[in-house]
Amino acid sequence: MTAALASEGLSVSFGSLHAVSGVDLVLPAGARHALIGPNGAGKTTFVSLLTGALAPDRGRVRLHGEDITRASVPARVKRGLGRTFQVTSLFPEMTAFEAVALALAERDGLTWRCLRPLARRGRRDEAAEILGRLGALPQAGRPLGTLAYGQQRVMEIALALAGRPRVLLLDEPAAGVPAGESTRLFEVLETLPADLALLFIEHDMHLVRRFARTVTVMAGGAVLAEGSPAEVAADPAVREAYLGRRRA
Amino acid sequence: MTTLGPRRVHPAEILPWLALAALPWIAPDHVLLGSQIAILALFALSLDLLVGHAGLVSLGHAAFFGLGAYAAALLALHGWSEPLTGLAAGGLVAGLAAALVAPLVVRVHGLAQLMVTLGLGLMLHEAASRARVLTGGDDGLSGFDLSPVLGLFPFDLYGFTAYGYALAVLAAGFLFYTRLAASPFGYALRGLKQNPARMAALGTDGRRRLIQGFVVAAVLAGIAGALLAQTTQSVALESLSFHRSAEVLIVLCLGGTGGRYGGLVGALVYMAARDWLSALSPHYWTGWLGAAMMLTVLVVPGGLGGVARRLHGRLPRLHRATGTRVAAGGES
Ligand SMILES: Nc1ncnc2c1ncn2[C@@H]1O[C@H](COP(=O)(O)OP(=O)(O)O)[C@@H](O)[C@H]1O
Ligand SMILES: [Mg+2]
Numbered sequence: 085m086t087a088a089l090a091s092e093g094l095s096v097s098f099g100s101l102h103a104v105s106g107v108d109l110v111l112p113a114g115a116r117h118a119l120i121g122p123n124g125a126g127k128t129t130f131v132s133l134l135t136g137a138l139a140p141d142r143g144r145v146r147l148h149g150e151d152i153t154r155a156s157v158p159a160r161v162k163r164g165l166g167r168t169f170q171v172t173s174l175f176p177e178m179t180a181f182e183a184v185a186l187a188l189a190e191r192d193g194l195t196w197r198c199l200r201p202l203a204r205r206g207r208r209d210e211a212a213e214i215l216g217r218l219g220a221l222p223q224a225g226r227p228l229g230t231l232a233y234g235q236q237r238v239m240e241i242a243l244a245l246a247g248r249p250r251v252l253l254l255d256e257p258a259a260g261v262p263a264g265e266s267t268r269l270f271e272v273l274e275t276l277p278a279d280l281a282l283l284f285i286e287h288d289m290h291l292v293r294r295f296a297r298t299v300t301v302m303a304g305g306a307v308l309a310e311g312s313p314a315e316v317a318a319d320p321a322v323r324e325a326y327l328g329r330r331r332a
Numbered sequence: 333m334t335t336l337g338p339r340r341v342h343p344a345e346i347l348p349w350l351a352l353a354a355l356p357w358i359a360p361d362h363v364l365l366g367s368q369i370a371i372l373a374l375f376a377l378s379l380d381l382l383v384g385h386a387g388l389v390s391l392g393h394a395a396f397f398g399l400g401a402y403a404a405a406l407l408a409l410h411g412w413s414e415p416l417t418g419l420a421a422g423g424l425v426a427g428l429a430a431a432l433v434a435p436l437v438v439r440v441h442g443l444a445q446l447m448v449t450l451g452l453g454l455m456l457h458e459a460a461s462r463a464r465v466l467t468g469g470d471d472g473l474s475g476f477d478l479s480p481v482l483g484l485f486p487f488d489l490y491g492f493t494a495y496g497y498a499l500a501v502l503a504a505g506f507l508f509y510t511r512l513a514a515s516p517f518g519y520a521l522r523g524l525k526q527n528p529a530r531m532a533a534l535g536t537d538g539r540r541r542l543i544q545g546f547v548v549a550a551v552l553a554g555i556a557g558a559l560l561a562q563t564t565q566s567v568a569l570e571s572l573s574f575h576r577s578a579e580v581l582i583v584l585c586l587g588g589t590g591g592r593y594g595g596l597v598g599a600l601v602y603m604a605a606r607d608w609l610s611a612l613s614p615h616y617w618t619g620w621l622g623a624a625m626m627l628t629v630l631v632v633p634g635g636l637g638g639v640a641r642r643l644h645g646r647l648p649r650l651h652r653a654t655g656t657r658v659a660a661g662g663e664s
Contacts, residue, residue: 137532156532156537157532157533158532158535158537161532161534161535169529169530173527173529173530173533174527175523175526175527177522177526178519178523178526182519185519186516186520186523186534189516189519190516190520190531190535190536191534199511199515199517200515201511201514201515202514202515202516202519203514243530243533243534244533246534247534
């Protein structure tokens, strides 16, 4: 079976800095894959290469076997690749409900009936269902800019889910969220369709152990180790990378 | 249980429209001014699709207004005097021109966008002033007649038909704007203004959507221009001048961007102030107008329409929490 998402030798440099160099990664359908590594390891840059926000210097990206290395961001989204942003990136003046409804409308594309209200019935129900699943219904009517930080992180996921992605990339979904809430955020992710391929960047090893089945460790733009959470945690090179940092 | 961005229509909103419709009976000698206000309001509404929704800026929006005006005038001069098709022709010509230049306009942002739109406007103005055969140059076009609106209402010397016609077209444009603002298309334009990277992550081809928005706005501007040509039965070169592009921007700032009453309130206040100030002080009125503009922007940054909207926010809302409406129920 072809992988849901695969990168081959993906590389990009910023000037003399090799932010991502030769990264191979395979996400099969149903993956629950964590990407970890010290700050500045190149994780976010790697995700940007996957989504098309950045163009690679070398390497390719395949989505369900199809080479999408040159496809634009929206074109990749249309093919089922969703993402969330490490730095919260929402529509501050739209309500939570409106933003999700907009995401649904964009997923379905413009039609000749584009003058019908955004909030018509089918879409309303689907938006309510997504918000409900994430426990965000109570905030449905509030502008996103006024939500608490943790609630905004949930909305990042809600907008990504609205696109009904088959591959979902989450860049530190729980960054800055209080410890108790971050576990809850990840529990929500457990309700995602089983065949969805999920890649998430996360620093908290407890969360990684609990929710990931595979882990890739990056350092200095390259893959340092890959395996089950237990294997990776026992890897001397990984310990070295983290301990080395701590000493510095 | 909550509102959707563009506020729902409140029954009380019929009142200002009734007042406008009653103008020929209340103040028959003000219908000419009334027509000018209606046309300016429609023009401002079209600019608001760019500025208030899509987050584009333009110093050349009069290009589309003027194109619409010339298209309607030329059509009438060449013997096609039916007004509604003339309006449509004005919108069509403006929309086609916009489709040609829009890719250029949405490529750039901010100051560069101001320069591109300004440049396009100036080029068109210059071209129109030279193409005397077609446009009449500095003399403009006049001396054409229009057949009765809908075959029922002939244009009269007092301007009553012209006023009713202009008001009806404004109302249609207003309804269109309101629907567009509440539609996925309107939301997408505002989404592109608030966060283009997020829109891309939702799968939106932002540039294409902005081009579509630009064309829609130009069509509306072209209709406004055609309306001016038809109601005054003349077109001047001034209709596609920089001055007119600047004026409509002022009107929009006065009335406030992004709300459906911004254009109307702005046009009303601007024209009334101009009328009043020029009578009060025939030589210095533009100075007073400048002072009034600065004061408005400083005292009510959201524009005067924003004040109306805030008042509206206090009124009890239609369909408030009617049970079946889960989470932020309908605009419908
Ligand atoms: N747009 C950019 N221009 C220049 N350097 C960048 C850019 N984006 C990231 N970097 C650098 O690339 C390296 C990797 O960054 P990033 O991918 O954000 O790391 P991580 O997400 O693993 O913390 C860092 O050294 C960062 O400073
Ligand atoms: Mg990062």
